[in-house]
Amino acid sequence: MAGVTLQRSRISTRWRSLDDFKPSRSLAAVYERAVVAGGLLIWAIGGLVFSLAAIPSLLLRPRSAVSIGRGLLRRTFRFFLRYLAASGLVRMEFSDLERLAQWAAQPEVSPLIIAPNHPSLLDAVFIMAYVPNVTCIMKASLLRNPFLRGGAHLAGFIRNDSPRSMVDQSIAALRSGSNLLIFPEGTRTGSDAEGVGEFKGGVALIARLSGMRVQPVYFTTSSRYLSKGWPVHRLPQFPLAYSARLGEPLGLEPQEKVRSFLERMEDHYRRQLQSAALQ
Numbered sequence: 001m002a003g004v005t006l007q008r009s010r011i012s013t014r015w016r017s018l019d020d021f022k023p024s025r026s027l028a029a030v031y032e033r034a035v036v037a038g039g040l041l042i043w044a045i046g047g048l049v050f051s052l053a054a055i056p057s058l059l060l061r062p063r064s065a066v067s068i069g070r071g072l073l074r075r076t077f078r079f080f081l082r083y084l085a086a087s088g089l090v091r092m093e094f095s096d097l098e099r100l101a102q103w104a105a106q107p108e109v110s111p112l113i114i115a116p117n118h119p120s121l122l123d124a125v126f127i128m129a130y131v132p133n134v135t136c137i138m139k140a141s142l143l144r145n146p147f148l149r150g151g152a153h154l155a156g157f158i159r160n161d162s163p164r165s166m167v168d169q170s171i172a173a174l175r176s177g178s179n180l181l182i183f184p185e186g187t188r189t190g191s192d193a194e195g196v197g198e199f200k201g202g203v204a205l206i207a208r209l210s211g212m213r214v215q216p217v218y219f220t221t222s223s224r225y226l227s228k229g230w231p232v233h234r235l236p237q238f239p240l241a242y243s244a245r246l247g248e249p250l251g252l253e254p255q256e257k258v259r260s261f262l263e264r265m266e267d268h269y270r271r272q273l274q275s276a277a278l279q
Helices: 025-053 062-087 095-104 123-130 146-154 163-175 202-210 258-278
Strands: 090-093 113-116 134-138 179-181 214-221 240-246
Touching: 025 062, 025 146, 062 090, 062 123, 062 134, 062 146, 095 123, 095 214, 095 240, 113 123, 113 202, 123 134, 123 179, 123 214, 134 163, 163 179, 163 202, 202 258, 214 258
Parallel strands: 090 240, 113 179, 113 214, 134 179
Antiparallel strands: 214 240
16 A cells, blocks of 8 residues: 555544542542443434435435445444543554555555454444445344344445355446445354454455455554443443554465465454554
């Protein structure tokens, strides 16, 4: 990504600890729960608004509806991240996602297969708040959620319940110019896992059939909060810290088998995340 200027994330800010502006731990706990409740309220209202907006979108051309839906979703997620940052409970260092967004917005750049590790429920939000024109492969069970279904429909998300259909739709999305967001683990990393979980074959197969390289994104967090098995209501020690780092794009060698590439990818992610944890 030579020639792309690194800019400081507009969401990243210097923060004070809660003790600097909270008179007691009990009041801090009340404040933390209020912020989390406010975040859930934003999700609920936003989900209902998107569900209602999906109805008139049926009158638009499919491509126009998807373009509008992705733009609205991106703005909504940016607002949500600003809310988290303003609360003082979440620190985000996403300058690399700014780089990725600048790179992806260049007209001469091919669509990207964006493949982050998945330590938190918020990982898709982080990516889509920055990178334009993203379609996401999403668990079919989540698409049945009334607070998620409307936005997913508007943005043209892809269900994962039929592997063949998922791969075909993903390749079609890439060829039409969309960036593809896929989590190689297929689900969130377990709260008791080290690094990443076992990779699923979809990302390697899509890379093989599309001929495109995979762009790794390595998320690191200060807490396992919102990882698989950690419910929203069990609050962590605040403030939380999230960061994202871009890796070198990965592609299949000319004679490399899909399974070999998948194993190489998983080993690469494990080593990179282990290295980040030691820093």
